Amino acid sequence: MGQKIGIGMLGAGNVGGGVVSALPTLNNRYLNLTGNELELLKVLVRDINKKRIGLNDSQLTSEIDDVISDKSIQIVIEVLGNEQPACEYIKRCLDAGKYVVTANKEVMAKHGAELLDVAHKNNVAIFFEASVGGGIPIIGPLMRDFGANKLTSVTAIINGTTNFILTKMSEGDISFEKALIEAQNLGYAEPDPSSDVEGIDAAYKLAILCSLAFGFDVDPYSIDRQGIGSVAEQDFKYAHDLGYTIKLLSTARLIDESFSVSVKPTLIHLNKSLAKVDGVLNAIQIEGDLIDQVMFVGPGAGPQPTASAVLADVLELVRNHLDRGSYSVDHGSLKSMSVQSKNDVKSRYYLRLIVQDQVGVLAGIAQSLGDHGVSIASMIQSGEFSIGDTVELVLTTHLAYESAILSAIEHVKRIDAVQEVGNIFPIDGVEEI
Ligand SMILES: NC(=O)c1ccc[n+]([C@@H]2O[C@H](COP(=O)([O-])OP(=O)(O)OC[C@H]3O[C@@H](n4cnc5c(N)ncnc54)[C@H](OP(=O)(O)O)[C@@H]3O)[C@@H](O)[C@H]2O)c1
Known part of the structure; x- marks a missing residue:
């Protein structure tokens, strides 16, 4: 026997609009397959007078309590953006026993562990596939x-x-x-x-x-x-x-x-x-x-790809979690880990310097780098982008500690003929040039 699944949505901007426009086609297919139907009951916005394609006035509200107090809403999609009030609203929805789907990376990056915990305590779940990579499925594969x-x-x-x-x-x-x-x-x-x-x-x-x-x-x-x-x-x-x-x-x-x-x-x-x-x-x-x-x-973004990820989470909740009681995520095991200091991070590097075009400059730079254990892998000298009697010197290094590169650069800056240190970028991979 098919059932109607009540959905609330917080926000009807780019992503919310994508969800609204994808929902009718999804519902047709879903209704045929399972007899169930997703029903968008309430949508929270700032301005309820703005015209919104696919939404009628009775669905719109500017009061979060209209969503939270509606007992027929089982799943809330949060697509407001920013940290607050989104985070607070998500917590209130979870505390009210509603499942939540969010596209909000800022909230999940800063408060993810706490929200998973609130969901767990309330026997519900929060899903967040759309928070990273838009339409790319990555949260599901990682979990x-x-x-x-x-x-x-x-x-x-x-x-x-x-x-x-x-x-x-x-x-x-x-x-x-x-x-x-x-x-x-x-x-x-x-x-x-x-x-x-x-x-x-x-x-x-x-x-x-x-x-x-x-x-x-x-x-x-x-x-x-x-x-x-x-x-x-x-x-x-x-x-x-x-x-x-x-x-x-x-x-x-x-x-x-x-x-x-x-x-x-x-x-x-x-x-x-x-x-x-x-x-x-x-x-x-x-x-x-x-x-x-x-x-x-x-x-990685856009209304339709992001709606794809949001609605996939909604379908996963409906298929495998609604009415089945507790949903547990392995959130309790999140550890604090020491992030490596610059003393431990090793990479090859690209350095661009602007130097006076005179004899002995390269030797001085090579000496400063060498004194810090940094060896040069390749070098380009070019006058194409420089002014007056300066040239640009582009060096790549062999593997070196980041701290060593940064100290060496402090010495390089003190060489009279070095006018400017342009950019220092890491080079991906360990193979040599
Ligand atoms: N855009 C993308 O491609 C994309 C991709 C992946 C993830 N995301 C994430 O998805 C979320 C939404 O992004 P978006 O681009 O759809 O944002 P958006 O276009 O700015 O839409 C935000 C919506 O939320 C409503 N809103 C904002 N603050 C509100 C408040 N305090 N009370 C009531 N309603 C409020 C706005 O109402 P009004 O319409 O009345 O102003 C609007 O409908 C963000 O977390 C974003 O990081 C976006």
Whole structure:
């Protein structure tokens, strides 16, 4: 015998609109298969007078209590965005015995463990597939399909806005500023792009992935983070000459009893799959002892892909959890883990310096690097982008500790002929150039 499953939704913007437009087709199929129907009963918005396609006035409310007190609502979809009041509303819904599906990475990165606990205490669940990677299924695989593995690394391109900007710069010899304006004109970047451009959005998502992949409770603000604002046109030129491109890479790697976690512009060899993930696409690569390496690629944002993930969570709840009582997540085992210090993180590096075009400069720089145990792997000298009697010097290093690179650079800056240290980016992978 079919039943109606009452749904409440908090927010009807981009993602909420995607859910509303996908629901009728999904319901047709679902009704045929199971006899059940998903019924969107209440939708919380700020402005109830705004016209919303697919929603009528009786569904809209600006009062959260209308959703929480409605006993026929079993599942609440949270697509408001931002930390508050979303987090508070989610807690209240869970306390009221409702299942919750959220797309909110900020809330899950900062309060995920607490919310899973509140859900557990109330014999319900909170699902969050859409919070990382938009339409890419990654939370489900990490919670279930890789369960038999000891996972060792997560390497990901998880911010579509920055990937679009870097792809444009890579293809077109254009500046960061021009690429950002293009992203804004196309609706890929917010008017205030700082959360994306500074890597904050990616850090939230990486924190969520770390908790699932390794069982670590990672504070997103403890992640070593560098935004893409300093990436220049010439960095792409030199990277290409060396056989690389540049991506904002989110990386978490388990090393013995600690792990390194960072979000940074990173050189990736052009023959690597991640180097070919362009535009607004996202990709997440997982390594484990049994699976070796698996990569997921797909649309990391957008109303329809995100609605796909949200509604998949709703269907999973309806099929396997509603009316079955307790749902338990292994959240109690989230451990605090020591994040590796810069003394322990090893990588190869790309350095771009602006120097006076005179004899002996390179020797001085090589000496400073060598004194700190950093050896040069390759070098490019170019006058193409420099002014007056300066040239740009691009060096790549062999594997070196990050702390060693940073101390060496402090010495390099004191060399009279060194005018500026442009950029320092890690190079992905351990193979030599
Ligand atoms: N956009 C994407 O592609 C994407 C992808 C993955 C995940 N997400 C996540 O999905 C969530 C929603 O994103 P979005 O792009 O759909 O946001 P959005 O377009 O800004 O929509 C937000 C909606 O929430 C409502 N709202 C916000 N604050 C409210 C409040 N205090 N009380 C009542 N209603 C409130 C707004 O009401 P009004 O319409 O009345 O203003 C609007 O309908 C975010 O957590 C985001 O990170 C988004």
